[in-house]
Amino acid sequence: MSSLEFRQASQAQGGLLQVAGVAEVAFGDRVEIRDHRGHLRNGQVIRCASAEVLIQVFEGTEDLDLDSTWVRFLDEPLNIRLSPEILGRIFNGIGEPRDERPPIIDGESRSINGAPINPAARAYPREFIQTGIAAIDGLNSLVRGQKLPIFSASGLPHNRLAAQIVRQARLPEEEGGGFAIVFAAMGVSYADARFFQEAFADSGVLGKVVMFLNHADDPPVERLALPRAALTAAEYLAFDLDHHVLVVMTDMTHYAEALREVATAKGDVPARKGYPGYLYSDLAEIYERSGRIRDRHGSVTLVPVLSMPSDDITHPIPDLTGYITEGQIVLSRELHNQGIYPPVDIAPSLSRLMKDGIGKDYTRADHPRVANQLYALYAKAQETRNLASIIGAEELSSKDRRFLEFAERFDREFIGQGEDDNRSIIETLNLAWEMLSLFPRDQLTRVSETDLAHHYRAGPATREPPP
Known part of the structure; x- marks a missing residue:
């Protein structure tokens, strides 16, 4: 099969190429397309039938002269080349270099679809990953092997947050090596791509980062391969080289929109908001590749970033992502x-x-x-804010005004921090106790007496006001 070429291309549209009269072709097979200029393009079989084969072309189908287009079926899945030298490199969605350096020659070739993991071989996610961001480390902690998405929206600083996590993420008990980052960006602008590269280079972490970049003007079908290529690299680093790997993907909404575009071109029946009915299983196929394996030192932890269309958390993309993953970090337009x-x-x-x-x-x-106590106090503070918006802050009791002060300081001092402010978990917990110490001891009902004895620091402001 690999030695045969065909010239029966019958139609090209939207990055998809139809070829008639081809037998014994498997779903997912890699394809090479040679256009009338002699240039090679990469493709993958996405539908097989007795009458025709449908191929998604990663470089797009623009300017293809069908009469002069040759298609070669390689009888193998789409692979990327892997070796320890991928660290510090930048690739496109199908694993080709984007950093003007030579391609990876040594190492092994591995399918981007990965190898299925026996559920019985999975180990439960455990152990803390420090991001240096207090709102995550203190109240929504990330652990090794977890899938923890960031739900953002248009205009919010999710790219800056993603870059900060890449720069600062570390294992608290380990200094130096043992921790690698795989960063995957889909449909980003050239300015954003340059921002990511400069941010990682300037902070000195680029040497432990593998980047996969797809620009906004690149063919959408390449975005369908990019997260799979990135996770294949992550699995290699984790389970072959024993690294703990953090995978940050932005923006999964661009991936889902590319999937909808290709599904529409294929003629698939649309479901909610035009997305294909298999959006859930497609996202699960990506997200479930994170985790830990018994008797293996390494781990793959996944932080996908997605922008919610119209700030709607019930939109199919965040909605389905929430079913698959183990929580979410939600960004607020009001705080921004x-x-x-x-x-x-x-x-x-x-x-x-x-x-x-x-x-x-x-x-x-x-x-x-401490986390439980902060949540309880902040929930009460939000109720007090709502009451103040109705009757006015001046009508509140002194006790309620303390909750308003807590909410203001909590937003500004605990949640808020600079992009270069890398807080250790001990600094985050000490700051949390500063917030808790705004209240009298008898109001801190979710911490122990031992906690209070070691960490509570009462001041004049915490004396109980007169009735």
Whole structure:
């Protein structure tokens, strides 16, 4: 099969190429397309039938002269070349270099579809990953092997937050090596791509980062391969080289829109908001490649970033992502408009596996109780804010005004921090106790007496006001 070429291309549209009269072709097979100029393009079979084969062309189908187009079926899946030298490199969506350096020659060739992991071989995600961002580390902690998405929206600083996580993420108990980053950007502008590259280079982390970039003017079908290529590199680094790997993907909304575009061109029946009915299984195929394997040192932790169309958290992309992943970090337009960075909205944010990565053996013994206490006080403070908006802050009791002060300071001092402010988990917990110490001891009902004895620092402002 690999030695045969065909010239029965019958139609080209939207990055898809139809070829008639081809037998014994498998779904997912790699394809080479040679156009009338002699240039090679890469493709993959996405539909097989007795009458025709449908190919998605990663470089697009623009300017193809069908009468002079040759198609070669290679009888193998789409592969990328892997070796330890991929660290510090930049690739496109199908693993070709974008950094004007030679391609990877040594190493092995591996399918971007990955190898299925036996569920019985999976290990439960545990152990804390420090991002240096207090709102995540303190209240929505990330653990190794977890899938924790960031839900953002148009105009919010999710790219800046993603870059900050890449620069600062580390394992608290390890200094130096053992931790690698795979960064995948889909449909980004040239300015954003340059921002990511400069941010990683200037901070000195580029040497432990593998970047996969797809620009906004690149063919949409390349975005369908990019997250799979990135995760293949992550699996190699984690399970072959024993690294702990953090995969940051931005923006999964661009991926889903490319999937909708290709599905429409294929003639698939649309479902919610025009997305194909298999959007859930397609996203799950990507997200579920993160995790840990028994008897393997390495791990793959996934932080996908997606921008919610029209700020709608019930949109199919965030909605389905929430079903597959273990929580979410939600960014707030209201906090962003107040100049608070990162604008993490605490109320809807959640890390379902946080309890398995914090506490005595991982961060500090008081961490779980401090997080619960902060959530309880912040929820009460939000109720007080709503009351103040109705009756006015001057009509509130002194006790309620303390909650307003707490909410203001919590937003500005705990959630808010600079892009270069890399807080250790101990600094984050100490700052949390500064917030808790705004209240009298008897109002802190979710922490222990031992916690209070070690960390509570009462001041004049915490004396109980007169009735």
